[in-house]
Amino acid sequence: MEFGLNNKQKEIQELAKRFTDEEIIPRARQNDIDEHFPIEILKKMGPLGLMGGTVPKEWGGSELDFVSDAIIFEEVGRGCSSLRTILSVQVSLVEQAILNWGTEEQKRKYLPGLCRGELLGAFAITEPEAGSDAGSLKTTAQKVDGGWLLNGVKTWISNGGMADVLIIFARVGKEPGSKAISAFIVEKGTEGFTTREIKGKLGLKAANTAVLFFKDSFVPEDALLGNQGEGFKIALSCLDNGRFGVASGCVGIIQACIDASTQYAKKRVQFGKSIASFQLVQDMIAKMVVDRDAARLLVYRAAELKNKGVRNTLESSIAKYFASEAAVRAATDAIQIHGAYGYSNAFPVERYLRDAKVATIYEGTSQIQKLIIGEHTLGVRAFF
Ligand SMILES: Cc1cc2nc3c(=O)[nH]c(=O)nc-3n(C[C@H](O)[C@H](O)[C@H](O)COP(=O)(O)OP(=O)(O)OC[C@H]3O[C@@H](n4cnc5c(N)ncnc54)[C@H](O)[C@@H]3O)c2cc1C
Incomplete structure (x- = not known):
């Protein structure tokens, strides 16, 4: 090692x-x-x-x-x-x-x-009625001469309104369940494909998040990604990588919280002393440091498995769950260390909290990660 x-x-x-x-x-x-x-x-x-x-x-x-x-x-x-x-x-x-x-x-x-x-790329599986239960998605792909007709709505799609190339998951035929799902590569400008940006998000304000609408959108035969019916398998394999990326980004948020908190704590004086000298302030920073190291090691463990081509669904889920929850904890404490000043955007820590929260939701919520970890541990599947 x-x-x-x-x-x-x-x-x-x-x-x-x-x-x-x-x-x-x-x-x-x-x-x-x-x-x-x-x-x-x-x-x-x-x-x-x-x-x-x-x-x-x-x-x-x-x-x-x-x-x-x-x-x-x-x-x-x-x-x-x-x-x-x-x-x-x-x-x-x-x-x-x-x-x-x-x-x-x-x-x-x-x-x-x-x-x-x-x-720019986007990856669209979520729909208004299919979030954690992505296998229940309703967007359809109907086989027609020379290609496919897509119909349906995707929502909460990152990069969705800006992307040139979009991976869209849709159901072929009337069969329910995940086995009927296929993946398609859809290009910007495809007829019948429109988008609407989602405004009013808590964080990720510089990122584009959009609703996608498909109305008899024709894509050619060769837009199919993988084989027909392999869509859900493709989505799950991609999410192992996506969760790994989210976890890595959360290590960065924790580091940013440590940097901002350390700098502020050393400068801020109360009771005639730098607040960095107070044990309860050090307690918050020490927890961030432990969380950063633990999260980073979990990320690197998943990375090593990926390098070896070994399946890493469990390890990527553990890294994503731990790192995202730890980033929220770190950002909450970073605001606390900044006192009132942390409550305004004069300092970056309020942005860190707003941005960290979504990592516990997208690419599978913390609850879903725990169910994946539970299934691997118990051998009992609690969902889909
Ligand atoms: C900013 C942002 C960007 C996003 N980007 C993308 C993207 O690029 N592409 C994409 O496809 N999607 C994207 N998403 C969607 C995201 O992946 C979903 O929001 C997420 O999977 C959860 O689905 P949901 O919001 O419908 O919540 P729901 O599935 O409705 O869940 C609501 C609550 O119920 C809990 N819950 C649900 N099922 C269970 C269960 N079986 N057991 C216990 N608890 C459960 C959840 O954990 C959650 O707390 C994005 C979301 C956001 C906020």
Whole structure:
């Protein structure tokens, strides 16, 4: 078992750290206030290789290992969770879906553009009546001459209103259950496909989240990703990667909470002393440090399994559950350490809390992660 980073991983960490400090952090507060989708930052990340993940160079990717992938998500998450969400969807869900399930032609068509940040991806499984129970989705794909007609509504889709390439899960035929679900690659501009941005979110204000509408939207035969009926399997395999990305980003949020709290606690004086000297303040910071290290080690364990091509559903779920709940705890305590000042956006900690909360909801809620962990432990399935 190796605990240190190798030289290549250290180089990636250095690059991602510098990019976050110089390009992401200085703009994160204003982008949150303006609800501005940071497309200009993404355009800079692509050429640096920060959006190419583990995709082989042959397909235009960065050919990184999964620890390096986690390091990028952690660093970006330290600066801005909106951006980390955009990146996770692109790298962990869309690129991995096409890489692992796409045909040669689909890989050639989409991967280079996604990896360079010239194309933006989205991954749409959730519907108004199908959230945790994603297998009950109702969007349909009807076979017609030369392709498929999609009909239905997707909701809460990250990057949904901006994406050029969308992975859409739809039901073929009338059979209920997850076995009738197939995955399709849908391009922006497809006839009968429209979007509406979801406004008023608690956090992730610089990320785009949208409702997608499909009305007799025709996609060609070769839009099918994987085989017919493999959609749910594809979705679950992608979520193992997506949860890993979320967990890594949450390690970054915890680190950001430690940085902000340490800096503030050393400067703030009460009762004639720096508040950093108070044991109850140190208690909060010590818990953040323990949570950061535990979360990071869980992420790296999942990364090592992924590097070896070993199934990691349980380990990715454990990492996502622990890291997301720990990020909420860290951000709550970071506000507490800042007192009244933490309650305003003069300091970044209120944004960290608003942004951390969603990580306990998307890509499977904390309750769903616990049911996955429970099933692996007990051998008894509590859901679908
Ligand atoms: C900002 C944001 C971005 C998102 N991005 C995407 C995206 O890009 N693509 C996409 O497809 N989806 C996306 N989602 C949707 C997200 O994955 C779902 O919100 C999530 O899966 C939960 O579904 P739901 O909101 O319908 O909650 P529900 O499933 O209705 O759950 C409500 C509550 O019931 C609990 N619950 C449900 N079932 C059980 C059970 N069996 N046992 C115990 N408790 C249970 C849940 O844990 C939760 O507390 C996003 C959501 C948000 C908020």
